Amino acid sequence: MTSLRGRSIGPVHDNGANMLYQHGTLAQLVPGLLEGTTTIGELRRHGDTGIGTGEGLDGELIMLDGHAWKVGADGQAIEVPDDFTLPFATVHRAAFQFQCARDDIGLEDLNARIVEANGRANTFFSVIVRGRFSFMKTRAVVKQKAPYPPLEAVADRQAMFLAHDVTGTMLGYFTPPMFNGAAVAGFHEHFLSDDRSMGGHILDAVLEHGEVLSQVFDTLVQHLPVDDPEYRRHDFGGDRIAEAIARAEH
Ligand SMILES: [Zn+2]
Secondary structure (H helix, E strand, O other): OOOOOOOOOOOOOOOOOOEEEEEOOHHHHOOOOOOOOEEHHHHOOOOOEEEEEOOOOOOEEEEEOOEEEEEOOOOOEEEOOOOOEEOEEEEEOOOOEEEEEEEEEEHHHHHHHHHHHHOOOOOOEEEEEEEEEEEEEEEEEOOOOOOOOOHHHHOOOEEEEEEEEEEEEEEEEEEOHHHEOOEOOEEEEEEEEOOOOOEEEEEEEEEEEEEEEEEEOOEEEEEOOOOOHHHHHOOHHHOOHHHHHHHHHO
8 A cells, every 4th residue: 555644645735825816818808808707806815916907908907915006008007996807817826936136138038037947838937026127118908898809909009108217016927838828828927117107018128127036836727707698609719819819919
């Protein structure tokens, strides 16, 4: 008989810090399934940190320390209430580990180094970078009204924001390539400046000086809007999800 002593036979953590919770999928946004099917209050039951988008692609959301901020097409960051609804969001309980400090590094290099340092291209993880950015380029989509258009039609209805010498927090999630569609493969990163004057979905950045922290997950909880009639009815067969995501998100 094999002894189980010394072996882990159940969840190693009991605080949920090993768990990534996602509501909806990025694939749903492609054909325009943009109905808000969860709320900030509900998401907060699963985490205190995260990113997402509002109903009808209403702004770029970032949750830090349990507070959810929305950057809309006007560029302003406003804190949103518990009943604010979202079609797509990713949250977790923060328990970040210090990885390194970095100076003068562009976003692409920074992301490549983070994956390298983690040694985990096949694992979901979160990254948070706090520091000063000599350059930050973000976007926020213009809120759409029902009946919602497909994601590609919306991609050109977005506002772009540029900032120099801005201090703030970059929060992102890394999705392994095999999960492309559930989320965008690779990094999805949002930003919020410390003075709340700038933020959004990060397109490009240069980190002047900052600390990089990461948190690895061994469990993905993928929650679906099973009661949303449009989601139940929709046939994703003709949506060419991977191509549409690649065009809209990069
Ligand atoms: Zn985003």
